[in-house]
Amino acid sequence: MGKLIKYEWRKQRTTRVVILISLLVGLLAFLWGMLFKNDVFAAMVLLVMFSVSLLVLLYTGIESILIFNRDLRTKQSYMLWMVPRSVWEIVGAKFISAILQMLFSFAVFFAAGCLCGGALLYYSDGMKSVIEMAQIIVKNFFEEGNLIDILWFVATFVIAWIEVIMIGFLAVILSRTVLLHSKFAGLFSLILFFVINWIVERGYSLIHAIPLFKDAGNLGIWNIWDCVYYLLISAILFLATGWLADRKLSV
Amino acid sequence: MILECRNLTKTYRGKKAVADLSLSLENGKIYGLLGENGSGKTTLMKMIAGLVKPAEGEILYHGHPLEYRDKAHIAYMSTEPFYYDYMKVSDVGRYYEDFFEDFDRKYFQDLIGKFGLEEGMKAKDMSTGMSAKLKIAATLARKSELCMLDEPLNGVDYKAREEIIALILEEADDKRTFLLSTHLIDEIESFVEKAFFIKSGELIKGMDLEAERMASGRSLTDVYMDIM
Amino acid sequence: MEYNTGMPIYLQVIHELKKKMVKGELKPGEKMPSNRDLAVLYKVNQNTAARIYREMETRGYCFTKRGIGTFVSEEEEMFEDLKKEMAGELLRNFIHEMEDLGYEKDDIISQIEDYKEEQK
Numbered sequence: 001m002g003k004l005i006k007y008e009w010r011k012q013r014t015t016r017v018v019i020l021i022s023l024l025v026g027l028l029a030f031l032w033g034m035l036f037k038n039d040v041f042a043a044m045v046l047l048v049m050f051s052v053s054l055l056v057l058l059y060t061g062i063e064s065i066l067i068f069n070r071d072l073r074t075k076q077s078y079m080l081w082m083v084p085r086s087v088w089e090i091v092g093a094k095f096i097s098a099i100l101q102m103l104f105s106f107a108v109f110f111a112a113g114c115l116c117g118g119a120l121l122y123y124s125d126g127m128k129s130v131i132e133m134a135q136i137i138v139k140n141f142f143e144e145g146n147l148i149d150i151l152w153f154v155a156t157f158v159i160a161w162i163e164v165i166m167i168g169f170l171a172v173i174l175s176r177t178v179l180l181h182s183k184f185a186g187l188f189s190l191i192l193f194f195v196i197n198w199i200v201e202r203g204y205s206l207i208h209a210i211p212l213f214k215d216a217g218n219l220g221i222w223n224i225w226d227c228v229y230y231l232l233i234s235a236i237l238f239l240a241t242g243w244l245a246d247r248k249l250s251v
Numbered sequence: 252m253i254l255e256c257r258n259l260t261k262t263y264r265g266k267k268a269v270a271d272l273s274l275s276l277e278n279g280k281i282y283g284l285l286g287e288n289g290s291g292k293t294t295l296m297k298m299i300a301g302l303v304k305p306a307e308g309e310i311l312y313h314g315h316p317l318e319y320r321d322k323a324h325i326a327y328m329s330t331e332p333f334y335y336d337y338m339k340v341s342d343v344g345r346y347y348e349d350f351f352e353d354f355d356r357k358y359f360q361d362l363i364g365k366f367g368l369e370e371g372m373k374a375k376d377m378s379t380g381m382s383a384k385l386k387i388a389a390t391l392a393r394k395s396e397l398c399m400l401d402e403p404l405n406g407v408d409y410k411a412r413e414e415i416i417a418l419i420l421e422e423a424d425d426k427r428t429f430l431l432s433t434h435l436i437d438e439i440e441s442f443v444e445k446a447f448f449i450k451s452g453e454l455i456k457g458m459d460l461e462a463e464r465m466a467s468g469r470s471l472t473d474v475y476m477d478i479m
Numbered sequence: 480m481e482y483n484t485g486m487p488i489y490l491q492v493i494h495e496l497k498k499k500m501v502k503g504e505l506k507p508g509e510k511m512p513s514n515r516d517l518a519v520l521y522k523v524n525q526n527t528a529a530r531i532y533r534e535m536e537t538r539g540y541c542f543t544k545r546g547i548g549t550f551v552s553e554e555e556e557m558f559e560d561l562k563k564e565m566a567g568e569l570l571r572n573f574i575h576e577m578e579d580l581g582y583e584k585d586d587i588i589s590q591i592e593d594y595k596e597e598q599k
Contacts (some may be wrong), residue, residue, distance in 0.1 A: 001297060003349045003350065006349075007346070007349075010337070011335070013337075075329065075332065075333040076333055076335055076336075077302075077332045077333075078302060078327075078329055079334065079335060079346070081301070081302050081334055082301075082302065082322060082327060083322065083351075084319055084320055084321070084322035084323035084350070084351070085319065085350075086319050087319070180316060186314070214431040241330040245306070249304065250297075250302065250303040250304050251262075251302050251303070
């Protein structure tokens with residue numbers, strides 16, 4: 001499994017390099033703005049970095065779906081499917097590396113955000129206020145229990161995004177198996193992607209309509225049942241994807 | 252018997268690529284798979300390699316239904332290049348070493364040298380001939396029980412062709428089985444033991460070469476011209 | 480080696496090896512190529528190579544030492560016989576072909592003499 005993940009991880013290396021380089025450029029531009037007291041420029045850079053980071057996070061997920069599609073449609077698919085590993089391991093490795101890639105993007109953007117924040121404070125009030133801010137954050141997070149809230153928020157976000165990627169995987173595998181002989185397999189899988197998404201969201205609203213779940217799972221502002229729900233759906237989507245690949249897939 | 256295909260059928264867009272095809276392979280022999288383009292040779296090989304699922308019929312490997320673990324003992328080389336775009340020759344070696352226990356890295360490197368390739372060359376940028384050599388080196392360096400080569404002599408010059416044949420003959424001992432498809436019937440005439448003729452997805456004849464020569468004085472080419 | 484693809488390959492290789500023995504390219508007692516090398520040398524598969532040695536062994540052209548390899552027979556007589564046999568075979572074919580063309584035995588002999596004159 002480790003080796004499979006290694007090669008899946010490698011497939012998105014270019015994207016990581018691009019992310020790192022553009023972040024570096026952004027950071028340098030921001031620092032330049034700070035150094036020369038060009039506040040408008042620095043603010044612009046921050047704004048651009050923030051919006052780009054959102055887009056990139058979105059793209060990271062989509063990219064793993066695109067790679068999965070390529071690994072089913074082109075001759076390169078032989079590389080993946082000729083290895084003596086079960087379908088579950090292969091799809092699992094893809095899934096895990098998609099998550100890793102997303103966490104990577106998330107982590108570097110978060111780090112970049114911290115750096116910008118730190119730099120902002122440093123240039124306006126000096127080192128002392130940076131340390132003070134860090135202390136406040138630490139105190140707030142660790143001593144007053146807000147950390148758990150934040151973690152839940154991140155977890156819910158990540159899990160919800162994982163579920164979207166899983167829908168993408170299922171849509172792709174559907175287009176390469178049961179829809180294979182249809183002329184509009186690509187279009188169908190896109191429609192399917194939205195349809196499955198819609199169904200999942202409907203299920204979500206239905207569950208929220210049940211008072212028991214609504215009240216019982218509340219943990220601060222984040223609902224534990226949201227995570228459970230998305231995890232469950234992801235598991236079902238994963239099982240469906242693997243099952244279809246195992247039974248029907250021809251590359 | 253190492254492999255048995257029973258009534259295999261595969262349909263693509265309503266057209267039968269392989270139709271009710273049954274054949275079996277014995278251990279330690281070299282088989283030829285002959286037929287025109289699109290006759291179903293590649294589909295058959297890909298089914299045995301576990302890349303394509305038959306719509307009907309079954310494949311038995313050493314008597315059990317083919318499963319993913321058998322890919323550890325079955326090597327398949329496709330006609331087209333299939334390595335990832337970023338891969339250099341050395342990456343291909345590492346990939347095979349990572350996934351195939353029967354891969355002999357040292358032998359792979361020997362072959363690479365013999366073919367005039369270098370570890371740092373990028374698979375994507377190779378000429379047809381070099382690419383064909385890389386594929387064959389990687390596939391043959393797997394000391395697999397069953398080795399399927401789809402058009403191994405395509406796109407390479409005469410000298411390389413002879414080298415590839417020599418390699419196959421060296422490797423094809425009594426423990427390894429080879430299944431080769433080719434258009435160059437003359438080239439394989441002297442060493443293939445049994446040939447399968449495939450037309451429109453159907454197996455129309457299995458021919459034991461030496462027995463046929465003995466019985467009727469007909470060569471592989473003669474029979475091919477007769478029935479195809 | 481060029482083969483007549485309508486004739487069993489293993490017989491053609493045996494014929495070639497016999498010729499080498501008669502010509503002295505394979506000497507009595509000399510070690511012969513391994514199955515693998517023979518296969519590559521004559522572009523046959525290793526099963527055919529094994530068959531070739533099996534056949535040659537039963538006819539007494541060579542012998543196998545277990546685990547060491549196959550060796551050319553050491554019996555000098557056999558080489559003489561082999562030479563005669565091959566010459567006889569050639570002659571038989573030649574005469575058969577000439578007779579097909581309508582030559583009588585005496586005509587054939589005079590033809591050969593004429594041919595030898597011309598070659599000088």
